[in-house]
Amino acid sequence: MQQSVKTVQQIRSNTGNLNQILGLGLDVDNPDLVQTIRCTICLNSYHRLMGHSPTVLMDRIPGLLPLLDDPALAAEIDVELIHLAEYNPLPDPERFIAQTMEHFKNFDDPALETLFYLAAGYYEFYVRNDRSRSMEFLERGLSLARTHADHLRESIGFIHLAMIKWNSGDYRAAHEHAQTAYELSRLSGNLYQQTVALRTEAQCCTQLGDYRGSILLSQKARELLVLCNMSTGTLYQLLVANEAEVHLLKSEYSEAHRIYAQSIRETSPEQSPYNHALSLLSAAEIEIMIGAPDCEVRPKIALARKLFTAQGNQIAVMQCDMVHADLELREGNEGVAGASFRRCLASSWSTNGEIRSYCLERLGDISRWKRPSTSSNWAVVYLADSQSSHNMLALHKALLFMADVFISGGEEDTASALLVVALDGFTSMDVHRGRAECLLRLGQVSFSRGEVSRAVQFWSQARLLFERASQLTKVKQIDTLVAGIEKEVDGHHDGNSADRSVLVAPSGPVRNLENGVWGTSKPERAA
Secondary structure, eight states, rough: HHHHHHHHHHHHTTTTHHHHHHHHHTTOOOTTTTHHHHHHHHHHHHHHHHOOOGGGGGGGTTGGGTTTTHHHHHHHHHHHHHHHGTTTOOSSSSHHHHHHOOOHGGGGHHHHHHHHHHHHHHHHTTTTHHHHHHHHHHHHHHHHHTTTTTTHHHHHHHHHHHHHHHHHTOHHHHHHHHHHHHHHHHHTTHHHHHHHHHHHHHHHHTTTTTTTHHHHHHHHHHHHHHHOOOOOOOHHHHHHHHHHHHHHHTTHHHHHHHHHHHHHHHHTTTHHHHHHHHHHHHHHHHHHHHTHHHHHHHHHHHHHHHHHHHHHOOHHHHHHHHHHHHHHHHHTTHHHHHHHHHHHHHHTOOOOOOHHHHHHHHOOOOOSSSSSTTTHHHHHEEEEHHHHHHHHHHHHHHHHHHHHHHHHTTTTHHHHHHHHHHHHHHHHTTTTHHHHHHHHHHHHHHHHHHHHHHHHHHHHHHHHHHHHHHOHHHHHHHHHHHHHHHHHHHOOOOOOOOGGGSSSSTTTTSSSGGOOOOOOOSSOOOO
């Protein structure tokens, strides 16, 4: 391990020199041309793992291959080019992959062939969004790895399986695959692969509501990367992003935004296009929820979409579409938002649980729609989806939305029962905004029953949590209402007494500002 760490350190400190030396060696008259090409591939894989753009030397290699007539070398280059597809899309994927498969008929290298099938499986799922073909390649790769007791590549295969399950919303199965991948990576002795497995397991814990476990796994993975001397690469940044995601889901928006803003500063569209785009999109998502101006949010989404499109990353482009739809909904453009959410749902229903859950959450939250007649149906769908995926945060959000539906129908007892269950769940996960929204509605129900003192207690607790979640509009609304109630109770009002009717609009519990004190002209996510 020490030798590997030393090698990484030497590469990092001499990248410029290595590019220059290898560039001189990429010449048809060089007797060591084959070895020079292989060294170039290794250098490029280092660039890739560190999140840097491909070395320009890779562009010179295809022109040299016809002179060498070396199918093994050609296959090795093809595998690296498949890995690079997020930066440089393959011009004719079907033909390219078929051609690579032909190369393997001319030589025997199980390790390289395994890597090819795993890389092709990853490419088919993440770039081409073809789950069936992806699974076909992954199963062939895993079969080869098992046959040759190749624990490292078998671990890579299980990571890909875990992420496919994760994307489809089966987080428990994904978690099991990630744990298997970690055990295999330990058997292989590869610290970097152990880090990848830990990061994947952390992502699963996040979706399952185990935020503490997720943070601990991320921290352990970051420690391993430091040992590998790779603490400035893509994987390290993704681990930091996972911790930011936990802050986001707990509605600790300022902490999450600070991490993403730092990542935006430390990356660039040229050198780290994926990480830069991901940080831009994540920052935009938070800014929508905390009420940042449209003129600040929209350019971030546009640049992220441009970068993801250039990489051929269809899933990430769809994520840009869904965040853009959320912005349109916040701005009151319900027709545009609804159509976009439904398009994303149709494209991702069986392939991407994250996109599916994101869209269902917004469609099912009746507090965000002026005409919420169909939102109650979406709330039921959201509830069913969260149960099947075991996404605990989504499950309790769905219960909150169902409580809104029952409140709007005048069934306050049922709503209160749902709110208590949702509140318990949000409390156990330490989700500040979710707790606040439940307390807000429990206060509303208490107030409508004439239990003013109890209502004020609920609202006072909600105020602190809204403040923690950077929901300053809600904080001001609570302050205004409670101050009005206190004036009336003390007998020091000037005729503008607190009006209970502002808490329950005719069409639902949380309407636009002109219809009630709890509405917002720019709606925000419930939890």
